[in-house]
Amino acid sequence: MGSTWKLAGLMSDDTTGTTRLLLVVADGVRPDVLSEELERGNLPTMARLREKGGLHTISTSFPSVTGPAYAPFVMGRHPASVGMPGLRWFDRARSLPWSYAQARSYSGVDIWHVDGDLDPRSPTLYDLVQPSLAGLMMIARGATHGRVGRGIVWSLRAGWAHFRGDARAWRRVEQAAVAEFLRRFTRTRPTLSMLGILSPDKLAHAFGGDSTIVRTAIQDVDTAIARAQASATADGWADGLRVWVVGDHGHAPVSDHEDLHGWLSSRGHQVLAHPKLGTRGADVALMVGGNAMGHLYLDPARRSRTWWPSLSSRWQSTLTAMLERPSIGLLAVAMSANTVRVFHRDHGGADIVRSHAGHDARWSYQSIAGGDPLQLGGSLSDLDADDAWLAGAASPYADALVQLSTLVPSPRAGDIVVSAASGWDLRARYEPTPHVSTHGALLREQMLVPLLIDGPVTRVPLRTTDVVPSALDLLRVTCEVPFDGRSFLR
Incomplete structure (x- = not known):
């Protein structure tokens, strides 16, 4: 089964050509806050992307939480369909290795098991589009140039910040990981790159989804895109670089x-x-x-x-x-x-x-x-x-x-x-x-996310599951894999 979909993805007429895609995940960024920051002129790089295409508000998958909510735009499937029903879940079937009390929590050491817990019959976008690179991504199975931000040193530094509840320390560690991702991005020129920036979500929990510090952290997304574009320009391949930005979940005040x-x-x-x-x-x-x-x-x-x-x-x-x-x-x-x-x-x-x-x-x-x-x-x-x-x-x-x-x-x-x-x-x-702000529920303010595309669409995007089939169309990769979403480029 696995070899079939890999061949389908890699045996297309032109899997690389001159088009490359950088997909940036603005973790926990609310669509209204992103729109406001664009209007205020605080995100000049993303504003230029919007001018080429548009900013859409779409729905994520339930549960609306980091981890499961990455499956739609990495695999084109709703998370429960590929074996990831929540950030925490119980293994009733006793099928998982290294699972104390048959319980999973990806908010801890079990994060190392995410890729292995997913249905092996369902490919990732990294599998279908190669060479590929992942940075700070919860799901990175199949990335040929590896995953930045998941080594032992990174995990220890990030875990120390997370379990102390120090969102500012997390942001500093994350900025260092983004810098390493960009160095590898420049060196390898992958056809597909995915970069997650999680600080807006971490800070939103502590200070609110529309707080000043969250708005400042969103500028990290803009800066990362600008640096990626600058690197591609310096090396002469910027004309073929496309950039999309997607959110994984919303945020809502909680008291x-x-x-x-x-x-x-x-x-x-x-x-x-x-x-x-x-x-x-x-x-x-x-x-x-x-x-x-x-x-x-x-x-x-x-x-x-x-x-x-x-x-x-x-x-x-x-x-x-x-x-x-x-x-x-x-x-x-x-x-x-x-x-x-x-x-x-x-x-x-x-x-x-x-x-x-x-x-x-x-x-x-x-x-x-x-x-x-x-x-x-x-x-x-x-x-x-x-x-x-x-x-x-x-x-x-x-x-x-x-x-x-x-x-x-x-x-x-x-x-x-x-x-x-x-x-x-x-x-x-x-x-x-x-x-002071939460997510995970089926409530619309927690389910709605932004999708920023640097080009026109032929149908209105509705769900984050639409991203994968659309990315394959953009990159001219054909495959017979069934997805839960549908391309907005055809």
């Missing part, structure tokens, strides 16, 4: 922090959750990431996932009680592989039914007793992917039909998936930085 771990314990449950994974006889594994979403794995000794109807007799009271908490925005459970039931405290319940597969998929939204938890205006039927996106464009939950139907029934997802209410997150303790 209330739910201790979901403590609440479950107060109901008599034995809870396994990070960072305390030594709980014996756990009947719930709680995996929170972002920190505005979470997975609840019920009866975690069970080795295979099952559907909600077989769990409801024991766990319905817990779901009902959780739904009454002000911190909870949505709860979702899988009724079957193709049906997800969604609950909202004030707006009732509804079923999301997905039929067919791939780009022929259709979605229906079926109200239960007049319920409209996603606030879409009532029942809907036979929507294609574009119509499903548009159906949620004015609702509080961006792209909810596609995102919930993809995540909730996936093999590695929890039996109950939680999206926090506005103003709340779900992890009151164990965070090194007291959060």
